[in-house]
Amino acid sequence: MDGQLAHILQLAMNGAAIGSIYALVALGLVMTYKATEVLNFAHGDLLMASAFIGWGLITVAGMPFWAAILLTVAITAAVGYLLDAYVLRIIVGQPQFAGVMLTIALAYMIRGGVSMAFGPTSRTYPTPWDGQTTRIESIVITDLNLVIVAAALIVTALLFAFLKGTAIGTAVQAASQNHLAAYLCGIKVKTLNSLVWAIAGGIAAVCGLLLAPIALVDIGLWFVVLKALAALVLGGFGSMPGAIIGGLTIGIIEQFAGVYLPDGFKDVMAYLVLIAVLVIWPRGLLAEAHGRRV
């Protein structure tokens, strides 16, 4: 394999790893958006908070790695459930803007709460994959990146199996398409919406725990939600496969922009893509089949 091709594959692999995280974050956003029509700006902060919880459980409480991860996911899912059931339920029926404002407010509260509880310093926790790499021909991949891609695949597969294969999953889809019709069919719309928030919270926790070993456990982790918005828009807002494809594409575009474009483009590439897609091609890659208002 010649050097140039190996280099490109290497970049694509790194991009796919970070892109998997964007895709998972975007997936959480799109789920809550479809269920309750609230674009959850607090998603990134849930992710950040769960990274801190994971750090606390692993290094302070000394729990085994896997147990800590499961507990963190459970805690964040519970927070997601309670947020929808007791906070966001109050503003049902108000314009979308109210949901944006409320989730931004929640984001601030979580961010403030976490920095009050943990202080401004960054930290890190040990993972079973620290410093290990795998070689495939001439491409070197850190095991962490492999784990990220694998985790993203597993979460996505589980989610699709849940949505397509189980009765509750079908009910969730029905509820997110039409609340009233679902309610008249005997579906418990309120509980299911909260359940969707819980699932999204769990996914956020997985993302936080995967992202923390790369980017440190830090307040700034919430920023990933902005990249996920770009992924969401690129993929077609409100489409779950679109969110995944968009996330991967944004991750790969960022990696290549870092190498082939002038210095500084890597940081803003996701936002430039977001603006360009919305201005030129608002439907995105995989738009929903029916017309939608942008």
Next chain:
Amino acid sequence: MRFHYDTSYLDQTRLLRYPRDKLVYASLLLVLAIVPFILPRYYVGEITYLFIMSIASLGLMVLTGFTGQVSLGHSAFIAIGAYAHTWLMTLGVPFAVSALGACSLAALIGLCIGLPAIRVSGLYLAMVTLAFSIVVEHVLGRWSSVTGGHSGVSVPSPMVFGLNMGGLVPFYFLCLAVLTLTILMLHNLLADRTGRAFIGIRDSEAAAAGLGIWTAGYKVLAFIVSAFVTGLAGVLLAHKLQYLTPEGFGLILSMELVLMVVIGGLGSLRGAIFGAVLIGLLPTAISKLKPILPSAVSGQFGLETFLFGAILALFVLFEPGGINARWMKFKALLQTFPLYRKDTFRRGRSYMRSERYR
């Protein structure tokens, strides 16, 4: 609540409708005119800052409160105003020309950001503006030949028609004058045909278009006006800060502006000023409160962020009309005293309404 009883079309456009208004606003101006000579210097500086934030908040209010276009990236226009003004001033351009130039540049960029608003609205527009402000912040950090990059750039003192307005009290009056002019200008704009078109677009774009309002044009116009006014706030803020770094114009400032508009009460100029005063005073109030609070709470980093969030959440949940609505209710209580009923302002039962396929 006093409902306006109009007997002619001109009633709506009058600046001071009731004799009491004249008294109230005249005394307010009088108080603001004596304040800098009475209060300690620190507070004069704080009030000047509140004036500047009020101008920025008014700028966003035109867009979000009146036209219903959400912008989560308005700090970009403040930054453009501030940096363009500083750059022109260092080139030796006189203050007034430079300020106008900077505002016009902000308005021009507002036009460019407003054009997508014809096609995208709601959440999508919020995302476009958010992304735009992040891009602007990065550009300011990188374009060091003009902006000084991350190390920053210092701002020359304002010479208005040969007078140095850089002192604390002169600058206070400069900001007060600009704020008053802005309010008058926006009041005139919004009380007239343009303002009614804006409100029509906010309440129902389809209905507005059906009534023959050129919705695309008015949406872009709202962006231009908003960017111009916000750029003006940037010009003044540059002199207030005296040293500009890109970090000062980040997402936090955008969010503060949105907070001001929402907490103040969407759809009223008065609300924009209430919101700016409350949010502008909050950091000072928190630092004053800290000695009273137990050290376990006050010593914490992040208390301010948490309180910002908590206040916004409480307003969105329990008083969506903001301080302005609360103020109207209080006035109604006073005016109709023994007859006031709590249910007058009770919100009806609400159901989920989809904005997806509208």
